Amino acid sequence: MSDITADVAMTELADGLSEATEVVKGAFEIDRSKAVRFGGLLALALVFISLVGMPVGMDGRQILYWINPDVYVNHPDGQGLSLGYVALFLWPLLLGWAVGSEVVLEGMAATKRGAHDLVTGLVVGVIGGLGVSVLTMLLAWDREINPENGVPAYGMRDPLVNWNEDLYILLTFNRGWTFALWAWPLLAGLLAMFGAGLRLMSDPIRKAIVAALLAIVAVSIFQFLVDDLLGGLGETIADPGRLSNFFGDDPDAGRPNVDSVFDGLLDFVYAKTGGLRLQGVIFVGVVAAGLSLLGSYVTRGRVKAARQAYLDRPVAERTTSSAIGMVVIALALIILPFFTGKIVNELLANVGIFLLLALGLNIVVGLAGILDLGYVAFFAVGGYTTAVLTSAGRGESWPSWVPLFVTDDGEAVVGGWIIALVLVMIFAALTGLLIGAPVIRMRGDYLAIVTLGFGEIIRLLFLSDWLKGYFGGAQGITNIEGADFGFLGTVTGVNPRSVFYLVLFFSAIAIYVSWRLERSRLGRAWMAIREDESVAEAMGINTVNMKLMAFVVGAVLASFSGAIFSAKVGSIFPTSFLILVSIIILVVVIVGGMGNIMGVIAGSLVLIGVLGGPKQPGLLQEFSEYKLLIYGALLIWMMLKRPEGLVPNARRSRELHQEEFLQDAWLKGEVDTGDDEGEEGDAVATEVAPA
Amino acid sequence: MTAAVRVKGAPRTGVDWFLLLLRVLLIGLIVIGLLAFIAQQIDPGNAFAKWTHDGEEASRLTWPQFRGLIVTGLSQGAMYGLIALGYSMVYGVLGFINFAHGEVFMVGAFTGFIMSTKFDEAGWWDGWIFIPVILFTILVCTLVATATAVIMERVAYRPLRGSPRLIPLITSIGVSFFIQNAVILLFGPGAKGYPPNPEWLEETIPGLGIEVKKLLVIIVAAISMAGLWYFVERTKTGKAMRAVAEDKEIASLMGIDVNRTIVTTFAVGGAMAGIAGILWGILFKSVIATTGFLPGIKAFTAAVVGGVGNLGGAMAGGVSLGGAEALAPLMLLEPLGVEGPSQLRDAVVFTLLILVLLVKPTGLFGERLSAEDRA
Incomplete structure (x- = not known):
């Protein structure tokens, strides 16, 4: 009796043991080349981020007020985990998570998750950490303490501006480089393992952990x-x-x-x-x-x-409820500035100015598919026209018949800004036609460069001595009066809340116009052109006129933004209209989601609001130095991984993933591609793609 | 369709009339400017000159000034040409504008800066040892620029092969933005000065009136161009490149490794940009993170002027663009009474780009594009 139990126990033990060895064995059956590749990537990323100066630059912002007084660079009295360290710790986590990702094709079994995931994460992290260790070693090797004043000097400091004592202290945790040598691989390894481990958890738990981490950092x-x-x-x-x-x-x-x-x-x-x-x-x-x-x-x-x-639900019902939703949102936005301080209002006003620009570019790029890199030109035309019409400080060469909406005592004329705005619109539309007409028939990529050239030409003209009598050259135009709306008040930069309302009003118009246009005959024509110009032409669409219309509508929206901008800032210089602005707006549109109004709004809030515009600070002041780098990286990453943007336009994303849709449809047996006639399949794909 | 040319037989629309007007206007301005220039060379006090210069006499351009402008234009143009080769080749093979190619050039110039300052500290940036040192520097700059271009292709462009045309273009804008700002953050935002050139490089050759360094730039550019021509036209790899440019699918059927050939194209283009970078440093003795942007755009213009995909055209386009950029402000704009004409140099280049695309969109020497890109 007891023998049998013992036997059973023995067999169970043996089974358990062999199972355990299986698990242990399985744990080391990892995709080595992948682990090494990700590890190398992590090492590169960490070294790059260190050398770019992010950790030191963001060390001033504390995330955790905590324990250890002798670690932190910018806060000798400070204690805790700074944003600078978070900028480094984030990557092992992310790459540890990413290394476990795999493309799951329908009909293929997904690989079993298990201990090997953790080991892979560990390997990735350790390799990445070793990268930092090597960097620290190099720093220590290059570090020479001046015997006279005891200040350490670095030989490589000359080309590399961030190769300095601050970085050394930060990377060594102020404990000397021998500590960093083993601490970084260990730390990064554990973090990456944790990142990889997230994949092993059940969905709700993983979500909870991620939510907690994000909330801590965000709060x-x-x-x-x-x-x-x-x-x-x-x-x-x-x-x-x-x-x-x-x-x-x-x-x-x-x-x-x-x-x-x-x-x-x-x-x-x-x-x-x-x-x-x-x-x-x-x-x-x-x-x-x-x-x-x-x-x-x-x-x-x-x-x-x-x-x-x-x-x-039926469309009519949905329209009513979305209208109610809109009213609620609008009311909320109108009340919002009363609860926020001046700085947040200023921020919102900036977001609004860029939102207007982004909405305009969204029509040009997102709907009509015209990559206009000189979009800033229309912004500049709007700004300068307003300045010329509402500033006593405009150039002296203007003949007297060009109206000036300023009274003799140098006050803004009531309603003058509105009249100016009408003229601004007309000028912007004309500029749109002027720039649009020569480029309209060019191939998309040529068009991009030529519009970029136009943007530069316009800026150079505003900057030139030749037209200095009109636009003030590099000194620009100053003393621009605010927009005086009589009893409604005056909009000036001193009062960001008023700017916010003005921007809100125009954004609402722009959103409504974009929304209506998208569903109009014109909007459908634009989308047809975006998809295939020749086919659109064959369907009877006058492509030239339609594309010109896109230019004009985009130009008018940008000019609104320029008019508000000049009233807000009160002075205007050619340096406000660099190509940079065009590119940042492009990033906003693309990250948000080309062709999707909600996406564009989300994009402007997140990017301009949090990171900041070309010159305008965002919510995260610490990032202002790195925001352009982040913009560039975001643009690349979005194009590679999610070209349809964060909030995709359903139709646009179908177009971008046509092949995948085709594949899915084929797997489900919905399309008969006629065996080997691949080209025909492409055409069918659009039809069968799920709506 | 490449450009703003009306399909034969189609009725003229408003846009066509406008474009015709624009062409006439631009060419007319050039002709009037040139005529005014000739007139004021003959008689600085002629009526037109007085009218455009607010009643004062125009100034004559002397021969040494003129020669100086031409040499400056040539040496700058040679660099534009070198950069343009990269644009042209990549466009020929992949059919997209590598917007970030200007940054490859900038990386070359930056590498040159770092090496030259280090050599200068060691006292090697002078005298006769300068010659082997500069050759070594050129080699390293070329290698770094090549590596940059190849990594760029691998990371950002290869995954996008076969996606709609604008997607890699937007990506390349991102790449350009990223590299520029990474350099600003790594090396600081200010302009970086090259160490002074050895004295003999700054001297002027007595009979010719050309500075030695400008001559050096032109010679190095010519040698690189010749080398590239040999590589593309006479080697097997070059033949593969031409085949891939013609038709990728057929080329791969013929046993050519298309991916490898594309990488080679990027590498060769990068190498040329790297050489241009160090030459730029020697010529202007300063480099800044945004150095790559304008020369990049201008080089693209040069490629278009010469005909995209056409290597000889790219070089000729570069030289003519450099010449136009140096000469036009004083030969066209100044006679027309524009104040501070040199400020508008860049505007001249962009206007030229627009003009070429309006008048002869296939470039002066004709495009050489693959079948799918011509569509």
Whole structure:
């Protein structure tokens, strides 16, 4: 009896052992070349980021207010994990996650997840960490302490500006390079393993962890915004009488100072010197994870079902409900500036200016498929025309019949800006025609370069001494009056809230126009041209006129933005209209989602709002130095991985993934491609692609 | 369709009339400017000159000034030509404009800066040792630029093979933006000065009135061009490149490794840009992260002027563009009474690009494109 049990136990043990050895064996059966490739990539990325100066530059921003006083560079008294370290730690996590990704084709079994994923992650991280170790070693080797004053000097500092003591201290955790030698591979390895481990978890848990991490970082780096919003809201709740001051310039005027009701919460979460306290981290993490788990278990599938139910409703009903939604959003936006501080309002005004530009470019690039790299020219024309019409400081060469909407005492004429705007529109439309006509029949890529040339020509003309009497050359035009709307108030840069409203008004117009155009005959013609110009022409579309229309509409929208810009800034210089602006707007449109209005709005909010415009600071001041690099990287990455953008236009993304759709359809047996007539298959794909 | 040319037999629309007007206007301006220039060379006080110069006499251009302009134009044009080769070859093979090619040139110039300052610290950037040192520097710049171009192709363009035409173009804008800003962050935003050239390089050759360095630039460019011509026309790899440019599919059926050939194309184009980069450094003695942008666009213009895909055309286009850029401000704009004409040099180049595309879109020497790109 007991023998049998022992036997069974033995067999079970043996089975268990062999299973365990299987697992251990399996754990080391990793795709070595892939691991090494990703590891090398990680090493390169970490070294590049270090040399570019990101970790040191962002070391000033604390994420965690924490423990160790002797580690941090810019905060000798500071304590904790800085954004600089996060900029490095992020990559092992991401690449550890990415190394486990695989293309899953229909009909193929996905590889089994298991311990080998963790090992792969570890290998990737260790190799990446070794890259940093080598960098630290090189730094240490190049480091020479000046015997006279004890200041360390670096030989390679000459070409490489970030090759310095700050980087050395940061990378060695201020513990000497021998520490960094083993600490980095270990740290990166563990982080990458964690990243890879995320794939082994069940969906809800993974989501909860990611949500917690993101929330901690977001709450920490947006501390200023959270302070601003909760502070303002809390004060209003504590003293509702402040609402009566809402239409004044300063909500605080004449009210006693009150403490925001959220002060306690803010003090609990944030440290005095910036960054989250440990309790704040736990609080934010738990709340985010909890919400995510709640979301996963309670609403599982319901959101999708609700969306489907909504989409299944008749069009008329949907229009009503979306109209109601729009009104709600509009009201929310109108009230929003009262709760936010001056800086956030300024930020929103900037976002709006670029949103207008992006909406215009979206029509040109997104709908009509014309890659206009000189789009900034229309912005410049709008700005300069407004300046010429509303500034007493315009050049002296203007004949007197060119109107000037400034009174003799140098005040803006009431409504003058509106009349100016009409002229601006006309000029912008003419410029659109002038620039559009010569390029309209060119091949797409030639058109891009030639429009870029036009953009430069226009800027150079504004800059030149030749036209200095008109546009002021490099000195530009100053003393531009704000837009005076009589009893509605004056819009100037001093009052960002007023700029915000002006921008909001025009953005609403632009959004409405884009939305209507997209569904109009003209919009469909544009999309047809974008898809295939010859076919569109064969279908009877006058491609030349339609493309010119796109140019004109885009130009007018950009000129609105230019007019607001000049009223806001109060002075205008050729340096505000570099090619850079065109490219940043292009990035906004592409990252958001070409041809999709929601995408463009999201793109401007995220990119211009958070990272900042070409000269305008964004929410993340720490990133301002690196934002252009990030823009470039984003553009490449989006084109490679997701050319349809973050919020894709359904039709556009179908076009971009035509082949994949065809493949899917073929696998499902929906299309008969006629065996080997591949070309015909292409044509069929558009028809069968799911709507 | 390549450009703004009306299909034969189609009715003229408003746009066509406008384009005709534009052509007439631009060519008319050039003719009037040239005539005014000749007139003011003969008589600086002629009526037209007085009218355009607000009643004052125009100034004559002396022969040494003129010669100086031509030499400057030639040496700059030679560099544009070298960069244009890369654009032209890549366009010929892949059918897209590698917007980031200007950055390859900039990387070459930056490598030259780093090496030359290091050599200067060692005292090797002078005297006769300069010659082997500069040859070595050119070699390294070429290698670094080549590597940049090849990595670019591998990372950003290869995955996009076969996607719509504008997608790789937008990607290349991103690449250009990325490289530019990476260089700013790595090496600092300011202009970087090359060490002073050895004295003998700055001297003027007595009989010719040409500075030695400009002559050197022209000679190095000519040698590289000859080398490239030999490579493309006389070697097997060059033949493969031409075949791939003609038709990728047939070429691959003939046993040519298309991917490898494309990489070679990028590498060769990068090498030429690298050489142009170090030459630029020696000529202008300063480099900044945005150095690559304008020369890049101008080189593309040169490629278009010469006819895309046509190597000899690219070089000739570069030289004529350099010449136009140097001469036009003083020979066209100044006689027309434009103040500060040199400020508009870049505008001249862009106008030339537009004019060529309007009048002769296939370039002066004709395009050589594959069947699918001509469509």
